[in-house]
Amino acid sequence: MNQVREEFNASSGLRNAQVDWALNDDERAAAITAAALDQLQRMAEQTRQRTEQAMLSTYADEDDLRQVFNERRDVIDNNLRTSAYNVASLRSALVALLGAAGDRELSGGKVPDKDAAAITGHHARLQAQQRLQASFEQQRQALDGEIETTLQRYCELKGVAPAG
Structure with a gap:
């Protein structure tokens, strides 16, 4: 059950999903860290955009x-x-x-x-x-x-x- 596999629709026979293997503790921690870093980067970019927009609207x-x-x-x-x-x-x-x-x-x-x-x-x-x-x-x-x-x-x- 903890192996990579593809799932198929029983009625159509078409592939409808791929299931990755279950992550171990280290892999889960790395995935959580990567997701958090990605979120921080998105937030930093949004902050930069808001700052630039505020700068443009504030200073003539x-x-x-x-x-x-x-x-x-x-x-x-x-x-x-x-x-x-x-x-x-x-x-x-x-x-x-x-x-x-x-x-x-x-x-x-x-x-x-x-x-x-x-x-x-x-x-x-x-x-x-x-x-x-x-x-x-x-x-x-x-x-x-x-x-x-x-x-x-x-x-x-x-x-x-x-x-x-």
């Missing part, structure tokens, strides 16, 4: 679309400037704390636990701010790529040459 021309991207770019650039200021400020404070701790040790004293904890805390905040800054830089690079591809696609859909 390329300049309108560029203005939206410029606003997004300005927000990210502001985040980058703020992050750079925070990194510099935290680094300066950490250098001052480390300098004071170093001077204390050089004079034969012990760095108080409170100061050591402050150094550790500042260092952790500096590292977190540096990660945030790197994230903003990645967002900025990704946005530049998105701007380029979106403007090209917009011009293709509108049938016009990019303004440059």
Whole structure:
């Protein structure tokens, strides 16, 4: 029963179906995965089509679309400037704390636990701010790529040459 076979209509004698073999667990899992991937691809294509249609109906021309991207770019650039200021400020404070701790040790004293904890805390905040800054830089690079591809696609859909 678990073999590939053809079924025939009893009255006409014509083939009316083909039955595949029963799938094992691995084959079933692979089939489910393939079906899910196919569904995701269809959904992504539908989303892309809706996005393109919305883009065409929302923006009268390329300049309108560029203005939206410029606003997004300005927000990210502001985040980058703020992050750079925070990194510099935290680094300066950490250098001052480390300098004071170093001077204390050089004079034969012990760095108080409170100061050591402050150094550790500042260092952790500096590292977190540096990660945030790197994230903003990645967002900025990704946005530049998105701007380029979106403007090209917009011009293709509108049938016009990019303004440059």
